[in-house]
Amino acid sequence: MFNKIKDNYKKIISLALVLMLSLGIVGCSSDNGSKGSNQDIDKVFKIGLTQYAPHPSLDNIREGFIQGLKEEGFEEGKNIELDITNADGKGENTAMIAQNYVAKKYDLITAIATPSAMAAQAAADGKNIPVLFSAVSDPVSAKLVESLEVTNRGATGTSDALPLEKQMQMIRAFLPEAKKIGILYTTNEVNSQSHLETFKALAPQYGFEIVAIGVNTPSDIPLAVDTLLAQVDCVNNFTDNNVVNNLAILIEKAKEKKIPVFGSEEEQVRNGCIASESIDYVELGRETAKMAAAILKGSPVDTLPVKVISESKPVANKEVMEALGIELPEAYEESIEYLK
Structure with a gap:
């Protein structure tokens, strides 16, 4: 039993x-x-996209970013929501925009241009919101990352490393007799300061002297342009957001004095600069989108090194060349692309 x-x-x-x-x-x-x-399937990611100023090169990055997200399988109305805000070139706006994104606890903040990136990183610090930047030429000097390889500050992105030596070679080829290159730059833009130092270091190798005038606000530009044009044989423009946003003032005054202005990317050449060694800013946006996709799929932001885009192509504005009576140098006959 x-x-x-x-x-x-x-x-x-x-x-x-x-x-x-x-x-x-x-x-x-x-x-x-x-x-x-x-x-x-069900997750809808919320992305805050902050752009520093409404000028063509930054617009191209934004459009390239949206296209690139779609190519990576992220599309608005399906699995992402995009909140796009433009700071209109005002520093105080960058902070308010970034703080708003953080308050809404977005999954990712993407910032186009250095001032917006710096504001986004400051707002997101300690909030566990990744920051992705684009068009930041010197992210180390801007203190966005510790180094290009080891970011370690909650931010990463793409850097538009301007081909400054190629640019100086182009200026020498187009203007064999020129001696002084004028630079207009914004004193609080880290990128511009970095570019200027590099340009000054390169100048003696090519027989140039750099004349630089700094500005603080858009209202400083007209007088600064007049002062600069009185001292130089040509002007070289960087991707300085303040200056590019007011490029028409520089172009118009330089045109009156028949002084050529060299740009730093395609849109500046389309808008009246004579020529440039140009980076493709739509492609820069696409590359930024690839990094965004990796973050949204789970990659920690600090594991992604900064991607530097430096490949360039020579472009020129034929109408401006003809107006100034400048012939295309033989060295560029096979490679130049004329823009309309």
């Missing part, structure tokens, strides 16, 4: 264990499947 009860007890225990294990396995399978489904 005792043995029979003992056998029945063992059977009950065995059945109970089997039932518990079965439920546990089913429960785990169901939970994992549900989480995977939510992350892969």
Whole structure:
């Protein structure tokens, strides 16, 4: 009798264990499947996209970024929501925009140009919101990252390293007799300061002297342009946001004095600069989107090194060349692209 009860007890225990294990396995399978489904299908990521100023090169980055996201499988109305805000070239706006994105707890903040990137990083510090930047020529000097390889500050992105030596070679080829290159730059733009120092270091190798005038606000530009043009043979323009946003003033005054202005990218040449060694800013936006996709798919922002885009092509404005009576140098006959 005792043995029979003992056998029945063992059977009950065995059945109970089997039932518990079965439920546990089913429960785990169901939970994992549900989480995977939510992350892969149901999740709608919210991205704040802040742009420092409304000028063509930054516009091209924005459009390239949106195109690139779509190519990576992230499309507005499906699995992402984009909140795009322009700071209109005003520093105080960059901070308010970034703080608003942080308050809304967005999944990612993307910042186009250095001032917007610096504001985004400051606002997101300690908030566990990744910051992705684009068109930051010197992210180390801007203190956005510790180094290009090891970012370690909650931000990473793409850098537009201007081909400054190629640019100086172009100026020398177009203007063999020129001696003084004028530079107009904004004193609080880290990128411009970095570019200026590099340009000054290169100048003696090509027989140039650099005349630089700094400005603080857009209202400083007209007088600064007049002062600069009185001292130089040509002007070279960087991707200085303040100056580019007011490029028409420089172009118009230089045109009156028949002084050529060299740009730093295609849109500046389309808008009246004579020529440039240009980076493709739409492509820069696409490369930034690839990094955004990696972050949204789970890669920690500090594991992604900064991607430097430095490949360039020579472009020129034929109408401006003809107006100034400048011939295309032989060295560029095979490679130049004329822009309309």
